[in-house]
Amino acid sequence: MVIIGPGDDAGVYRYKNNLLVATVDVITPIVDDPYTFGAICAANSLSDIYAMGGTPLTALAILGFASCDFGPAVIKQLLKGAIDKLTEVRVSLIGGHSIEDNEFKFGFAVTGSVDKNRLLRVSEATSGDVLILTKPIGTGILTSAVKLNKTGGKALNKVFASMLKLNNTSSRAAVQAGSKAATDITGFGLLGHALNMAKSSGVNLVVFNDKVPLMNGVLDFIKAGVVPKGARKNLDFYSKDITFPNNFSKEEKLALFDPQTSGGLLIALPEKGLSRFDRIVKKKRMPYWIIGEVTKGKGKIIIK
Numbered sequence: 001m002v003i004i005g006p007g008d009d010a011g012v013y014r015y016k017n018n019l020l021v022a023t024v025d026v027i028t029p030i031v032d033d034p035y036t037f038g039a040i041c042a043a044n045s046l047s048d049i050y051a052m053g054g055t056p057l058t059a060l061a062i063l064g065f066a067s068c069d070f071g072p073a074v075i076k077q078l079l080k081g082a083i084d085k086l087t088e089v090r091v092s093l094i095g096g097h098s099i100e101d102n103e104f105k106f107g108f109a110v111t112g113s114v115d116k117n118r119l120l121r122v123s124e125a126t127s128g129d130v131l132i133l134t135k136p137i138g139t140g141i142l143t144s145a146v147k148l149n150k151t152g153g154k155a156l157n158k159v160f161a162s163m164l165k166l167n168n169t170s171s172r173a174a175v176q177a178g179s180k181a182a183t184d185i186t187g188f189g190l191l192g193h194a195l196n197m198a199k200s201s202g203v204n205l206v207v208f209n210d211k212v213p214l215m216n217g218v219l220d221f222i223k224a225g226v227v228p229k230g231a232r233k234n235l236d237f238y239s240k241d242i243t244f245p246n247n248f249s250k251e252e253k254l255a256l257f258d259p260q261t262s263g264g265l266l267i268a269l270p271e272k273g274l275s276r277f278d279r280i281v282k283k284k285r286m287p288y289w290i291i292g293e294v295t296k297g298k299g300k301i302i303i304k
Contacts, residue, residue: 007200008122009051009183012114013149021114023048025186026062026107030143030261031160034074038081038106040163044186045108046091046264050171051184052121054114060088061096064105078106109165120171123200124180125268131205131292132277134170135162135264137255138215140228145221159215163262170265170288173280177273185263189234192254192289194266195241195301201268204297207256208304209248209292214255222251230259242301256303268294 003019004012010023025045029036042059049056061082065075083093091110141160145151166186174182181201183193190212198205221227234257236252244253269277274290281288 009048010054012052012119015137015253017127019048019114019116019119020111021049021052021054022061022109022111024109027107027261028105030104031146034077035081036160036164038078039085040262041106041159042082042085042108043164043166045110046089047167047184047186047262049110049112050167052114053118053171053175053182054112056089056091056110056112058092058094059108061093062107062109063096063098064101064103065098066102067100070104082106082108082242082247085164088216089166103293118175120174120179122181122183122197125197125201125203125205126270127203127294128181128271129181129268129294129297130271130274130290131294132267132269133185133190133213133264133289133291134167134267134286135165135185136213136215137185137258137260137263138218139163139260139263140231140258141218141221141226141255142215143227143261145217145226145243148226150221150224150226151217162215167265169281169284169286170267173277174265174267176280177269177277179269179273180209181268182265184265187230187252187259187262189231189257189259190266191242192234192238192300195238195299197266197268198297198301199241199299201294202299204295204302205292205298206295206302206304207222207292209252209256212256213289218255218258219251222254227254228259231257234259241299244302246301248303255298
């Protein structure tokens with residue numbers, strides 16, 4: 001029986017007394033190093049399971065590449081990076097499929113389990129909840145800057161570190177602290193995914209712009225014209241349901257719509273659970289930011 005179908009971060013299916021949670025995600029290269037790209041792909045694909053409060057168990061690899069351009073050594077490093085990241089949380093790679101493709105792409109179909117009483121859904125945000133973000137925003141802008149040779153070095157290492165960080169601790173903390181709602185921030189940017197939560201839950205989300213963490217250099221690169229097409233498309237598509245302050249710049253808007261790869265979780269958490277959430281994540285030295293609140297409404301976002 002299907003418990004959760006399309007529209008959430010992953011699907012949930014009841015088989016006898018078990019709830020299975022499943023997702024699939026494929027991305028194109030955002031870094032040159034195959035090992036790092038493989039690890040980022042794995043972290044990115046696992047994130048949807050964590051956004052549902054689940055535990056990933058198995059993964060199937062999906063690979064498209066031009067065999068004339070990429071030899072066995074590259075593919076071996078790609079898979080090694082992915083397997084190392086999956087092994088970090090005891091997820092077993094049990095197979096996969098490859099195709100000849102002019103555009104390199106890689107990802108995973110991931111299956112896991114979830115307790116029905118610990119399920120996180122995009123549609124369960126409740127008025128009075130606080131909004132928590134678990135990773136800073138800016139991977140789309142900064143990886144675009146890398147491709148244009150505008151940045152590198154230490155700045156690049158911080159971007160990689162963010163994308164490689166798994167959302168397992170944040171997910172577990174959210175569940176144990178009483179959250180019922182979460183989503184992971186990926187291609188539609190912070191505001192695109194937040195708007196899906198607002199509409200699905202039938203509430204408004206208030207986002208405090210000065211509390212949203214941006215990676216170093218994000219606004220400067222936007223001002224210099226380094227903006228992924230996805231950020232502009234997100235801005236055009238979602239803005240009608242978002243209220244911005246009168247003095248809010250286009251650069252600030254684009255930052256909040258920046259498409260993320262392996263982004264953090266946006267968690268709607270009852271305020272009474274905040275201290276417990278804080279204790280759990282601090283034990284693991286995981287950062288988080290309180291960026292807003294959930295209010296009564298009809299599926300809108302208000303930026304303050």
